[in-house]
Amino acid sequence: MKEEVIKAGLAQMAPVLLDREAGMKRILEETDKAIALQCDLLVFGEATLPGYPFWLERSHAAAFNDPRQKALYAHYLEQAVDLEAGHLDALRERCRKSGLQVVIGIVERAPDRGGHSLYCSLVTISGGGEIASVHRKVMPTYEERLVWAIGDGHGLRVHPLGKFKFGSLNCWENWLPLLRSALYAQGEDLHIAVWPGSRRHSEDITRFIAKESRSYVLSVGNLLLRSQISAQMPHYDEISALCEEKMSDGGSCLAGPDGSWIIEPHCAGEALLTAELSHRSVREERQNLDPAGHYSRPDITRLIVNRSRQSTCEFEGDGAGRENVENN
Numbered sequence: 001m002k003e004e005v006i007k008a009g010l011a012q013m014a015p016v017l018l019d020r021e022a023g024m025k026r027i028l029e030e031t032d033k034a035i036a037l038q039c040d041l042l043v044f045g046e047a048t049l050p051g052y053p054f055w056l057e058r059s060h061a062a063a064f065n066d067p068r069q070k071a072l073y074a075h076y077l078e079q080a081v082d083l084e085a086g087h088l089d090a091l092r093e094r095c096r097k098s099g100l101q102v103v104i105g106i107v108e109r110a111p112d113r114g115g116h117s118l119y120c121s122l123v124t125i126s127g128g129g130e131i132a133s134v135h136r137k138v139m140p141t142y143e144e145r146l147v148w149a150i151g152d153g154h155g156l157r158v159h160p161l162g163k164f165k166f167g168s169l170n171c172w173e174n175w176l177p178l179l180r181s182a183l184y185a186q187g188e189d190l191h192i193a194v195w196p197g198s199r200r201h202s203e204d205i206t207r208f209i210a211k212e213s214r215s216y217v218l219s220v221g222n223l224l225l226r227s228q229i230s231a232q233m234p235h236y237d238e239i240s241a242l243c244e245e246k247m248s249d250g251g252s253c254l255a256g257p258d259g260s261w262i263i264e265p266h267c268a269g270e271a272l273l274t275a276e277l278s279h280r281s282v283r284e285e286r287q288n289l290d291p292a293g294h295y296s297r298p299d300i301t302r303l304i305v306n307r308s309r310q311s312t313c314e315f316e317g318d319g320a321g322r323e324n325v326e327n328n
Contacts, residue, residue, distance in 0.1 A: 003162045003163050003279075004162070004163060004278060004279050004280060005162075005276050005277065005278050005279070006040040006041060006161055006162050006164060006276070006277050007037070007038060007039045007040050007041075007274060007275070007276050007277075008039065008040065008041045008042075008043070008190075008216075008218060008254070008274065008275055008276075008277055009034040009037065009039040009041065009042040009043070009272055009273070009274050010043055010218055010220045010252045010253075010254065010263070010272070010273040010274070011027075011030045011031075011034070011042055011043065011044045011045075011220065011272055012045070012197075012220065012221065012222065012223065012250040012252040012266060012270060012271050012272075012273065013026060013027075013030055013044070013045075013048070013222060013223065013270050014026075014222065014223040014224070014225045014228045014270055015027075015045075015048050015049065015050070015051050015052075015222055015224075015228065016050075016051070016228055016230060017050070017051035017052075017054065017224070017228050017229045017230060017233075018050050018051050018075065018076065018079050018229065018230045018232070018233045019050060019079060019230035019232065020049060020050040020079045020080070020081065020087065022230065023048070023049045023050050023051065024049060024087075024090060024091070027044065027048065027049060027091060027104070028090060028091065028094065030042070030044070030272060031091060031094050031100070031102065032094070033272050034100060034272060034274075035094065035098045035100055037272070037274055039100060039274060040099075040100065040101065040161060040162070041100070041101050041102075041103070041161055041166070042100055042101070042102050042103075043102075043103045043104075043168075043192055043194065043218055043220045044102070044103070044104040044105055044194070044220060044222075045105055045194050045195055045196065045197060045220045045221045045222035045252075046105040046120065046122075046170055046171050046194040046195050046196050046221075046222070047105050047106065047107050047120055047196060047222075048104055048105050048106065048222060049081055049087075049104065049105075049106045049107070050076075050079040050080060050081070050107060051107070051224075052196040052197075052222070052224060053076065053143075053144065053146075053147045053148075054224055054229075054243065054247055055072060055239050055242075055243075056143040056144070056146055056147065057143050058239070058242040058243060059072075059238075059239060059242060061143060061146050061147075062143070062146060068234070068235055068238075069146075071234040071235065072233070072234055072235065072239075073147055074234075075232075075233060075234050076107070076118065076147060077109060077116065077118060080106075080107045080108060080109035080118055081106040081107060081108050081109060081121075082108075082109045082111065082115075083108065083123070083131065083134065084111050088104075088106075088123065088125070088131070091104070091125065092125055092129040092130070092131070093129060095125045095126065095127060095128070095129045096127075096128055096129025097129075098127075099127040099128075100127060101124070101125065101126055101127050101159070101161055102123075102124070102125040103122060103123070103124050103125075103166075103168050103192050103194070104122070104123050104125070105120070105121070105122055105123075105170065105194045106121050106122075106123055107119070107120060107121070107148075108120075108121035108123075108134070108136065110136075112309070112311060113149070113311070113312070114312075117149040118147055118148050118149060119136040119137065119148060119149055119151050120136070120137035120140060120144070120148045120151070120170055120171075121134050121135060121136050121137070121151070121155075121170075122134070122135040122137075122155065122168050122169070122170055122194060124159055124168065126159070132157075132159050133155045133157045133159065134154070134155050135151070135154070135155025135156065135157075135168065135169070135170070136149075136151025136152060136154070136155060137151045137170040137171070137173060138150065138151050138152065138153065138173060138176075138179065139151075139172075139173070141171060141172045152306070152307075152308070152309060152310040153182070153305055153306050153307045153308075154307050154308065154309040154310075156179065156182045156183065156305060156307060157186070157307075158183055158186040158187060158188045161190070162279065163279040164189055164190045164216075164277070164279055164282075165186065165187045165188050165189055165190065166188065166189075166190035166191070166192055167183035167186065167188040167190075167191060167192065168191070168192035168193070168194065169183075169191075169192070169193055169194075170194055171193075171194065171195050171196065171201070174193045174205055174209065175205065178303055180209065180212070180213070181291070181292070181303050182303060182305045184213055184291050184292040185292045185303065187292070188213070188215060189213075189214075189215045189216070189257075189279070189282040190215060190216045190217075190218070190277065191209055191210075191213060191215050191216070191217045191218070192217075192218050192220070193205065193206065193209065193217060193218065193219045193220075194219075194220050194221070195219060195220070195221040195222075195251065196221065196222060196224065196248055197221035197222040197223055197224055197247075197248030197249060197250050197251060198221060198248040198249055198250070198251050198267075199249065199250075199251035199265045199267050200251070201219075201221060201251060202219035202221060202251040202252065202253050202265055203251065203253070203265050205219070206219040206253050206254075206255045206265075207255045207259045207260075207261070208259075209255075210255035210256060210257060210258070210259045211258070211259035212291065213257075213291060214257045214258075214282065214285035214286050214289055214290065214291070215257055215282060216254070216255070216256060216257055216262075216277050216281075216282070217254070217255045218253075218254050219251070219252060219253050219254070219265075220252045221248065221250045221251045221252050222248065222250065223246070223248060223249060223250050223269065223270060224246070224247035224248040225245060225246060225247065226240055226243045226244065226245045226246075226247065227245065229243070249267040250265075250266055250267055250269075250270075250271075251265045251266065251267055252265070252266050252271075252273055253265040253266065254273070254275055256281060257281050257282050257284075257285035257286075258281070258285055262275050262277075263275055
């Protein structure tokens with residue numbers, strides 16, 4: 001990787017829905033392709049492992065104490081990603097050996113919150129294979145709140161990549177100006193937006209954020225296919241019959257710091273989309289607008305960000321210290 005230019009990969013894929021082991025195999029296949037293409041950064045969509053909760057809007061999920069929804073949630077919890085259990089270790093090893101940095105959307109089973117709630121999380125893996133940050137979606141959208149818990153600001157961080165600093169947000173978080181501002185203030189010049197998929201999510205906002213921030217913006221969405229639903233899912237026949245074959249069509253895209261398309265929204269199936277990004281383009285566009293620098297007015301408006309990892313309990317004494325297992 002040259003400092004000035006990096007090669008980014010957008011992994012638009014059809015995850016294996018609700019099967020963590022099979023899903024990880026697909027992720028590693030895409031990762032190997034990106035390594036072969038000498039990518040420096042690879043981005044996967046929202047909730048790629050073990051998949052987006054597609055059944056909610058199709059199965060009356062708000063019914064209280066519904067046995068079907070309880071069974072589906074229990075299975076989702078079982079297939080979710082526990083970072084402490086090593087569920088991303090194979091991917092981390094690929095990064096360690098190749099130097100590739102990865103941003104991947106997961107459904108996280110969080111031991112530091114008791115282990116029985118789920119978070120829509122974005123994990124950044126460094127080129128050394130370390131988990132650099134875990135950002136838990138601050139507010140799940142609409143019916144997502146039936147299965148995903150509310151996150152916090154702990155993962156609102158940027159990471160170095162050559163001359164770039166990149167940050168990332170989940171889905172509709174990207175519409176929240178204060179969250180975007182928290183990343184801009186840390187020097188973000190490569191913004192990553194991940195989605196469950198579809199052009200309607202990514203088409204307008206990708207160019208808008210690029211123009212607002214004078215940054216590159218990568219939007220990555222998945223294909224959600226009925227044929228990729230794991231047959232081990234509870235009520236498989238009933239739920240799959242409610243789903244159209246293509247539940248989302250991807251819509252992955254990339255805009256430059258001037259808001260122009262580098263990769264227009266892609267809706268033609270699975271693809272590993274790549275592009276070379278030059279930091280010089282960022283510096284040129286910041287000449288007339290730098291939202292956290294010369295065009296800001298901190299004497300008038302300022303943002304306070306709480307990056308504490310939220311917890312219900314702290315332990316004191318007995319030599320144990322604070323027993324939070326999640327420190328990333």
